[in-house]
Amino acid sequence: MKLSAVISAAALTLALSAVSAFADGIGDINSDGDINVTDLMMISAHVKSEKPLQEECFAFADANEDGDINVTDVMMVAAHVKGLRSLDGSFVAPEPEPEPEPEPTGPVIEVIDGVTYVDGILIANKSYALPQNYGNGLTTETLNAFYDMQRGASYDGISLWICSGFRSYWDQNYLYWNYVKRDGQAAADTYSARPGHSEHQTGLAIDINNASRSFNGSREAQWIAAHCAEYGFILRYPQGKEDKTGFMYESWHVRYVGKELAGKITDSGLCLEEYLGIDSYYH
Numbered sequence: 001m002k003l004s005a006v007i008s009a010a011a012l013t014l015a016l017s018a019v020s021a022f023a024d025g026i027g028d029i030n031s032d033g034d035i036n037v038t039d040l041m042m043i044s045a046h047v048k049s050e051k052p053l054q055e056e057c058f059a060f061a062d063a064n065e066d067g068d069i070n071v072t073d074v075m076m077v078a079a080h081v082k083g084l085r086s087l088d089g090s091f092v093a094p095e096p097e098p099e100p101e102p103e104p105t106g107p108v109i110e111v112i113d114g115v116t117y118v119d120g121i122l123i124a125n126k127s128y129a130l131p132q133n134y135g136n137g138l139t140t141e142t143l144n145a146f147y148d149m150q151r152g153a154s155y156d157g158i159s160l161w162i163c164s165g166f167r168s169y170w171d172q173n174y175l176y177w178n179y180v181k182r183d184g185q186a187a188a189d190t191y192s193a194r195p196g197h198s199e200h201q202t203g204l205a206i207d208i209n210n211a212s213r214s215f216n217g218s219r220e221a222q223w224i225a226a227h228c229a230e231y232g233f234i235l236r237y238p239q240g241k242e243d244k245t246g247f248m249y250e251s252w253h254v255r256y257v258g259k260e261l262a263g264k265i266t267d268s269g270l271c272l273e274e275y276l277g278i279d280s281y282y283h
């Protein structure tokens with residue numbers, strides 16, 4: 001039997017659980033002043049009957065002083081030599097370092113030319129603003145996706161049109177401050193974005209048919225909710241997510257993210273902020 005086999009983990013545990021007694025010279029089989037691998041080999045050879053110890057060494061080899069030199073003593077000496085547990089209690093193996101908890105992987109937020117991308121997705125909300133000069137119309141992909149959706153809806157007898165697409169920073173500035181004048185800022189902030197914070201400035205957002213509460217629950221609104229993801233859009237301000245998106249429920253406002261992502265987000269039941277792990281409030 002190999003020494004390494006003798007010093008099995010199970011046996012080590014046994015040795016570690018044994019009460020280690022220490023008397024002068026115990027473990028130091030060859031009396032050279034040190035308990036090391038040579039002593040381990042000697043006691044091991046004895047227990048395996050390969051090379052019995054001389055009688056005067058017996059007291060040093062009986063590590064637990066039970067009157068017998070056996071595998072437990074080998075384990076105790078081995079534990080000492082390995083630095084796991086000393087025979088005289090002078091050192092104890094440190095607790096193994098706990099595996100570090102994997103860092104929760106947060107969203108990757110990049111700002112390129114003043115535009116914020118979260119995990120590669122352009123974001124405009126209350127937390128993340130666009131530069132004043134950003135945007136010049138609906139993107140081609142957004143427009144084409146809308147036309148596809150419009151066609152798809154028409155097969156179901158649903159008529160969709162763009163009520164509001166791209167809005168520049170200055171368009172939004174005008175709108176927002178008019179709302180503030182009319183309803184006060186606290187109210188305006190629930191339904192209108194401050195300039196720079198409107199998704200309409202991204203060129204990826206469209207209000208469909210009728211941007212007002214009366215659209216909620218309409219056949220068209222139901223169709224959009226059920227099918228827009230098939231065309232690459234998500235309902236950007238879903239019902240019940242007001243505290244996450246920062247905006248009231250808008251059944252008419254869709255955001256283009258591409259078919260794959262739209263499907264994932266819609267299936268998740270999360271709003272975009274939740275899906276990306278970001279917030280939306282004016283800092």
Ligand SMILES: [Zn+2]
Nearest residue numbers: 200206207253
């Ligand atoms: Zn909108």
